[in-house]
Amino acid sequence: MTRLTSTLRGLVTLCAALLAVATASATAGASTDPKAPENFVALRTVDPTILQEMRYFTPHNFVGERIDGYRQPLCILTRPAAEALHQAQVNLLRQGYTLKVYDCYRPQHAVDHFVRWAKDLDDEAMKSEFYPDVDKTRLFEDGYIAEKSGHSRGSTMDLTIVKLPAKPTRPYVPGESLVPCYAPKDERFPDNSVDMGTGFDCFDTLSHTLDPRIQGEQRTNRLLLKSTLESLGFVNLAEEWWHYTYKPEPCPDTYFDFPVSAKSLTNSR
Template sequence: MREGFAFVDELVPGIRWDSKYATRDNFTGKPVDGYLVNRIVGTRELCVALTQARDKAAALGLGILLWDGYRPQRAVDAFLRWAEEPSGHDARKQIHYPAITRPEMFEKGYVATKSGHSRGSTVDLTLFSLASGELLDMGGGHDLMDEISHHGAAGVSAEAASNRAQLCSVMESCGFSRYDSEWWHYSLIEEPYPDTYFDFPIE
């Protein structure tokens, strides 16, 4: 592990995770370069802020589930190569990008050629009920690259809009800023490496 980084679950007990890019359950349909184990990595500063967010969520009867944290630059490069491949019959399209093409993922800002994730202090996450373990309804899943995923999107149920607002309140109160096009994406405002895009693998 690179100095200054850690496995989030080791520093933030009680947090759940499902590293989507280490599995086939992502928009590419296969594990992504650089994700060798199903764990979430982040800067130590990120872990401190997530500890605060975990506690604020718990006070509301809620827990935090992480889908992604630090993302190696080689994974971003793999996304670029994937976007240039002939799509053919893509079983993941209806789940992740039903109304756009692969290149439009980049044009519309859902995937970046230089991702804040690679700086180590950005997370993709959601909330779940501590009582039942069930994920809260957010009006769409992780990496649904569609306008319905935007903050304030029309067509989202009142319950989902309330849950998104609750997540936003928790995260912003703990020093994070939201990304307007993805309800699940938050970055630490005072990130320790604002200009560095790391490429060490998660292993």
């Protein structure tokens, strides 16, 4: 058995054991939140230069409100994933770019919120932007919503690339007019990301990383993100240009439910 294999098996065992302890603690007292395993960190402690625009802490997402479990606009990841992301950032900074994360670790409470929303067929407040051509009755069947998410294991993130110097992105104003997420970049909601062909969380086949309709600068930008991350052990979800998972995952079979908050982390207790 190699040292790496032994270490990874140890981490998997630790993840499962800590999940059991956290679940028991939360059950024992309603006011006690589960805590993150020791190998989870705030990304900013590993690389403070990576931009963070945590969409599910805001109402600018396909649900239209802050998502359950997001108590702070904070990117939390397993340490191996955060350290690999730091190296990707180093490589991109040399080329005049920075990474920006939209979502990182996602608690099961948040996934449950998505599921409840998807089953409420009358709530289509954000349809015009995020899923203009998708019937809400098909969100589960088409794979846009699921009852479990790899994000809850802590090594998956949603992210993009921003050209330096980074321009600020204005806040979303609830109730403002919505534009389809696949509209030309200068028409859809302003994002300081380079043009990826669609916005983040666009429920459309145009979001497939290698969709042949995405060409020119948009394709070049997607491939820059893809090649940079894949060279460091990240794996892309082919249906979402923004979705990457660091492999091997320290917690490949464990879905956590501690809140997105600095207080959830070991070094903040």
